[in-house]
Amino acid sequence: MNALIIKEVIGYENVNKRFEEAKIMFIEMKKILKEIIEGKKWLDRDTKDRIIKKVNDITYYDKIYNDYHNLTNVEKLYELLIYGKKQNYFFIKMYTKFFKELIENSLPEGYEGYIIEILTDNASYFTRSFKIFTLLGYMLEPIFDTHFMIPMKYGSLGSILGHEILHSLDHSNLGIISKYTSGEILSEYSRKEYNIRRQCLVDQYSKYDVRLPGTKIDGVATYDENLSDNSGLKLAYKAYKRYQEKYGSDKNKINGFTRYSNDQLFFISYAHSFCSKVTDEKKMEIINKKVYHLPSDLRIIISIGNQKEFSNAFNCKIGSVMNPKDKCEVWKVKH
Template sequence: MVCILLKLLIFGVNLLPTFNFASTISLKDNEQSLDLQMVSKLLNETIDESIDPCQDFYQFACGTWLERNYEESKSSDLRMIHQPIKLIRQTFFDQFITGKKVLKSNILRQMKYFHRLCVTKYTQEYSYKFAIGHCERKFPTIFDEALYYIMFHQTFNDKKLRNIKLKVTNMIDNIKYSFKKLINEKEWIDKKTKHYAFKKLNSMRSLFYDMKNYTLKEMETLYEHLKFTNENTFEEAKKSLKTFDILLTKKKKLLNKLSLISLFQPNAVYKLTENKISYNLGIFMKPYFDEKLPMSFNYGGLGYIIGHEITHGFDDDGSQYNENGKKFNWWSDEEKKIFQEKSNLFIEQYNKNVEKVSGYNVNGTLTLSENIADNGGINAAFNGYKKYLNELGRDEQKIPGYEKYSNEQLFFIAYSQLYCSSFTFVSTHYLMMNDPHSPDRFRVLTTLGNQKSFSDAFQCKVGSKMNPKYKVVIWKTGK
């Protein structure tokens, strides 16, 4: 757990807090391990430069990715943010199941043996290539915990996690600082309420998961009673797995901690009753964050997520809780009225968005909290990134083949690519009825349309689709 302790000057002429930033990471260290060719390849596989970014930034940022994945998207839901999970699974099979990478592990031996039984069965009717692919796709989920334990220790180590925590902590510092500036500039919030807001923000904790809580020895213990014999047929092995699944479920409950299957999902959660943000391991992988990515991408990805979760502490729900996660009314009646009026403007704005596949309008009331967090989060992250650049004292390195894009433009491209996605009609229908998030397309178009920093970066004319004259403001630059 990392607690961000920032000094705060509450009363006096200036309500804006002062800070001691004591990051142990040199700003220049962030550029020593950059892989600019990797970034160039990423942009080449995602953006569509035939599209005017001031007319449809979603299509500009995701157009090539959508085209490349068009056939697969006809039958399945796809999101760019889930590609690292697919890569981790594929790497596991390529290295440990069909490859020659060695790991002293009983459960890995059982997994390899089950896979061989599966391949042997299906090569009786189909080609070897088909059998390999089929057995990977249909690999029993009961093995997932072991798969992720193994790949967790292949992907991360103590040193890498320490470096990630240091870099992310510095990002949190900068984004918190920028969010404090957003609060301080709001003329409709009085000094007393700002005091409570600063107090809550300063007390907001960040939780990172530790490697020592997930050991390979523990993983072996989970699966110690699973053993196949040389006499087992494929059908007998499958039957054994069903029996063992009950025991495994009980063992996992006894561990009383989040499974690595869940931890690898790219997610972060703000818990309003604890005033705490928990970060899953998957959020520290591309496209959210990578030590080889420029900080424009890291702030546009993970930085936005940090800002988004911080903003949840001050959205229509979070604003009802204090720094200890207790329900507390720290707003004046007039401030609550203004906050509600601004919230209603968000509802009206998002209600006008029509999702093309289903034909439904976005439910601005259902999605209000997430829309507030999207708008406040991207603004706090952008200002946090500008603070980083100011401390760096220069621009970041240019991307080969994409030198024309500024740091600020790359920030917004990175943000938008978190939402490159395609869903089937059935999934789209369900999401429109139940998901508290707006459709991915509008998380880009409407959110960025509200950001003056975006239209300035791409020099979009006032009145263009990405720079409407009217912008909705709560937790972003503007009074």
């Protein structure tokens, strides 16, 4: 069904254009990240070389989309769905229910779960193969379109790509030195410096007042996602400004939004990509379960609060919620 929707409603050419543009953004953001790493004084030469090599090896993988609209490949998937003549209705119903899981377990490494949920809004970084996926739900309006202004593209899809790229350098993945190979990326000296910066972010989230009874963020459990939110957003902003320096600024002609500057549109688009409605009860459940992702509103507010570019764009008062005096940056970006 997904393949039919892509073919008849969205169109393969339309899909390809979106992924071509995403690849361009991805390549530029990798380049900028390597420049950032090169400029870090708290990273020794060997550590920089290991990180840069790892970043070089990260690929933006869209082969799955080319495979998915190939009828022969789709038929191969459904060859896994085998019914016997003597199987009753209830068995068939149960078997069909678990067909998705059956397919996932039969797919090669790198396809985990995504061939079925291709139209959902999700993205992932695969820790062993260094591949990044963005599913088509993130490539369509209202999150992304090839006709969007540059700040909107980078604020939404760019921040998503940045988030996944930075997962390669989160706490869990610093123990993976190359594809399918465990090893320590940071030297002893760089590890000490990194831990200082990491603790800042852990403490900031742990101390954040979520204003919900009996509810407290676990800054350690959520660190990897929080790091990727913060540093991925910074990386996307840097890439947007780099594009602006090269090609100039877009003129804002969006009805109802002409009062906003390009920088403001960047952050508005970032927040918009998280758009959701969650009850306080559900937020409490998510936070208290100590799952990796925080509720969307907290992900937006805290990560944006760490961006001096946001407070400059919106003239936020120092010491306010959106412009706290103490900001945390692990992989700091200089413009």
